[in-house]
Amino acid sequence: MEATGYPQLDALLPRLAAIPTLDAQALHVERIAVLGRKQGALTFALRALPTFAAEERKRFGAEANRVKESFEAAFAAREYELAAQTAGAVRPAIDLSMPARGRWIGAIHPVTRVVDEIVGIFRELGFAVAVGPEAETEWLNFGALNFPPDHPALDMHDTLYLTEAGQSDEGRVLLRTHTSPVQIRVMQAGPPPYRVVIPGMVYRNDPWDASHAPAFAQIEGLAVDEGIGLVDLKATLTHFARRFFEPATKVRFRPSYFPFTEPSGELDVECQICHGSGCPACKQTGWMELLGCGMVHPKVLQNCGVDAERYTGWAFGLGPGRTAQQRYGVPDIRLLYGGDMRFLRRIAGQDPA
Numbered sequence: 001m002e003a004t005g006y007p008q009l010d011a012l013l014p015r016l017a018a019i020p021t022l023d024a025q026a027l028h029v030e031r032i033a034v035l036g037r038k039q040g041a042l043t044f045a046l047r048a049l050p051t052f053a054a055e056e057r058k059r060f061g062a063e064a065n066r067v068k069e070s071f072e073a074a075f076a077a078r079e080y081e082l083a084a085q086t087a088g089a090v091r092p093a094i095d096l097s098m099p100a101r102g103r104w105i106g107a108i109h110p111v112t113r114v115v116d117e118i119v120g121i122f123r124e125l126g127f128a129v130a131v132g133p134e135a136e137t138e139w140l141n142f143g144a145l146n147f148p149p150d151h152p153a154l155d156m157h158d159t160l161y162l163t164e165a166g167q168s169d170e171g172r173v174l175l176r177t178h179t180s181p182v183q184i185r186v187m188q189a190g191p192p193p194y195r196v197v198i199p200g201m202v203y204r205n206d207p208w209d210a211s212h213a214p215a216f217a218q219i220e221g222l223a224v225d226e227g228i229g230l231v232d233l234k235a236t237l238t239h240f241a242r243r244f245f246e247p248a249t250k251v252r253f254r255p256s257y258f259p260f261t262e263p264s265g266e267l268d269v270e271c272q273i274c275h276g277s278g279c280p281a282c283k284q285t286g287w288m289e290l291l292g293c294g295m296v297h298p299k300v301l302q303n304c305g306v307d308a309e310r311y312t313g314w315a316f317g318l319g320p321g322r323t324a325q326q327r328y329g330v331p332d333i334r335l336l337y338g339g340d341m342r343f344l345r346r347i348a349g350q351d352p353a
């Protein structure tokens with residue numbers, strides 16, 4: 001602090017400046033020597049008070065108070081400093097033996113993980129990735145894919161309609177019920193050949209139960225070129241199934257129906273839980289459905305302006321949620337799409353990667 005202009009007080013200032021150098025013992029002694037009520041140096045200086053005239057007395061009193069406060073602050077600061085040093089000498093300021101607080105740093109969602117893996121397998125085979133909007137027109141979601149109006153196949157594709165009828169040639173806008181409309185978008189965007197996989201979310205008026213979700217992921221595949229036949233479909237999808245599961249995994253193709261493929265089929269893989277002997281997960285059949293597939297219907301190619309005499313192709317559609325269930329042995333699809341962090345944490349912890 002700067003000088004007060006009173007020699008009685010200023011004489012104390014060098015002692016104030018020296019406080020930060022004192023050790024604990026000296027600090028204790030000095031505090032009494034300066035602030036002690038009877039013998040303290042400040043008390044002594046205050047004896048000069050009655051010798052001042054009334055006005056001057058006030059000023060001297062105020063200055064004396066400032067000096068006192070400065071001493072008190074300096075004593076307290078030095079005391080704190082010494083105490084901190086002592087504590088530090090006994091044990092480190094950080095307790096290294098304290099268990100760390102558990103930290104959740106996040107993980108890739110199991111369905112996303114399966115999508116990435118499937119896309120990766122097809123990338124090795126020369127497929128590119130395409131995506132499309134979740135709000136589609138009736139034409140792209142149904143018409144261009146050769147769904148006849150009022151066909152029973154539409155029953156499984158009830159969804160939310162976002163616009164009224166009659167607003168455009170392409171019909172109403174709806175939440176897409178499958179990723180297949182992106183096949184149309186890919187083919188309309190340029191000439192063949194096409195080799196694409198198409199991941200995305202789709203929406204249906206389905207119940208929220210152990211095997212259904214009203215919003216779920218799909219991956220679509222499309223390969224169109226000259227001279228592509230059913231053997232390419234079977235060979236590619238069998239290779240995919242064995243890369244994704246195990247090299248010796250048994251697969252089988254069953255006939256099925258989709259308006260946009262002809263012939264159509266479904267690919268089953270040996271149940272990954274019981275390996276074919278039958279269990280509740282595969283309803284005792286030993287098989288699990290993996291995907292729908294087929295040769296692209298010539299009508300669909302024509303709807304996209306692709307010459308169906310020259311080009312042929314195959315397509316597939318797969319639900320990576322179902323696939324994740326098989327991969328991780330998840331009995332209820334709501335666990336995958338329900339966002340329960342306890343389940344997601346556990347499954348992330350189970351994962352070797």
Ligand code: DAH
Pocket residue numbers: 177178179180220221258261291292293294314315316317318
């Ligand atoms: N879009 C069909 C569905 O969601 C799945 C599907 C089946 C897609 C066969 C295809 C296919 O491309 O060839 O039910």
